Amino acid sequence: MLFAAFKPRTKIPSLADRGSRLISRLGRSRLAPPLRRLGINRASLKRATILGGGLTLGLAIVVGSIEAQIDRIAILGFHDIIDPNLPSERAPARAPVESDYTRQDFERLLAYLVDQNYWFLTAEDLYDYFGKPNPDPIPEEFKRRPRVAISIDDGYASAHAHVFKAAETIQKRTGKTIKLIWFVNPAFLGRTDTEQPRMTCEDLQAGFKAGFYDVQSHTANHQDLTTLEPEAINIEFKQARDQLVTCIGDRDRNHQVARHVAYPFGAVDATVIKYARRYHLSGYVYDSRFLRVLPWRDRYRLSRLPVNGSMSVEKLERWAAGSSW
Numbered sequence: 001m002l003f004a005a006f007k008p009r010t011k012i013p014s015l016a017d018r019g020s021r022l023i024s025r026l027g028r029s030r031l032a033p034p035l036r037r038l039g040i041n042r043a044s045l046k047r048a049t050i051l052g053g054g055l056t057l058g059l060a061i062v063v064g065s066i067e068a069q070i071d072r073i074a075i076l077g078f079h080d081i082i083d084p085n086l087p088s089e090r091a092p093a094r095a096p097v098e099s100d101y102t103r104q105d106f107e108r109l110l111a112y113l114v115d116q117n118y119w120f121l122t123a124e125d126l127y128d129y130f131g132k133p134n135p136d137p138i139p140e141e142f143k144r145r146p147r148v149a150i151s152i153d154d155g156y157a158s159a160h161a162h163v164f165k166a167a168e169t170i171q172k173r174t175g176k177t178i179k180l181i182w183f184v185n186p187a188f189l190g191r192t193d194t195e196q197p198r199m200t201c202e203d204l205q206a207g208f209k210a211g212f213y214d215v216q217s218h219t220a221n222h223q224d225l226t227t228l229e230p231e232a233i234n235i236e237f238k239q240a241r242d243q244l245v246t247c248i249g250d251r252d253r254n255h256q257v258a259r260h261v262a263y264p265f266g267a268v269d270a271t272v273i274k275y276a277r278r279y280h281l282s283g284y285v286y287d288s289r290f291l292r293v294l295p296w297r298d299r300y301r302l303s304r305l306p307v308n309g310s311m312s313v314e315k316l317e318r319w320a321a322g323s324s325w
């Protein structure tokens with residue numbers, strides 16, 4: 001009875017109603033005289049409005065259907081992972097930063113993704129199966145599994161400590177080894193004179209040896225590449241690649257270290273891409289979008305979703321599932 005008694009206060013105008021209102025407004029506007037001189041009257045406008053509306057509606061349905069069929073992948077972008085229960089990782093010892101994400105919520109997210117049997121994609125997976133011109137067939141074991149990529153930028157020491165421990169805990173609990181993409185600035189490895197201490201080369205080696213870390217480039221010095229001269233851009237890419245490859249050394253038997261790059265600040269232009277192509281197979285931006293798996297996708301402008309501390313675990317779970325809300 002409750003639903004039967006309910007009546008909406010306002011009636012949603014139909015396409016025809018909207019068209020009629022538009023025609024009436026045009027008839028009273030300054031456009032009326034020139035329209036009449038062109039032989040356009042109320043009747044022809046009405047026919048055009050109905051036809052145009054039908055075409056627009058049909059196009060929207062087709063586009064919506066296509067969108068529903070396009071695979072999209074959430075590449076979540078974290079920066080520092082902190083434990084607010086530790087005095088050294090909260091104010092006043094450490095100034096809060098918007099992009100900080102708590103260890104507790106990060107662990108909850110990883111546990112959920114593992115329990116839901118997500119495939120944790122590496123940068124090489126993203127390239128091989130979704131990015132390159134002729135993608136490899138997805139292995140049978142992964143075909144029906146949901147997909148997500150977890151990336152961590154800059155290489156903070158606290159992020160390494162918490163992320164490595166979380167991956168170890170999951171491995172002990174489930175027997176599964178999760179993969180996490182680290183976009184690192186090697187010029188800062190081991191430094192403590194920066195705003196926050198950075199992880200060391202030994203930290204990267206430990207994560208790589210354990211099978212947790214996919215080590216990729218964030219350029220050498222975390223500069224806005226679009227503001228640099230071409231030679232400086234070239235140095236940023238080359239130096240970072242060479243230093244990361246040297247750090248991991250012969251542990252990288254498949255030669256996958258630093259084959260991909262995330263541009264600092266997500267800043268990129270045609271010149272930056274020109275030099276990125278010399279050293280990397282793909283490049284990532286921060287554009288708050290899902291990675292859409294399309295054959296014409298520019299693999300040097302792959303999308304990532306930036307994460308900040310105000311985002312709930314539930315929101316990131318929805319993102320992982322492909323929901324944008």
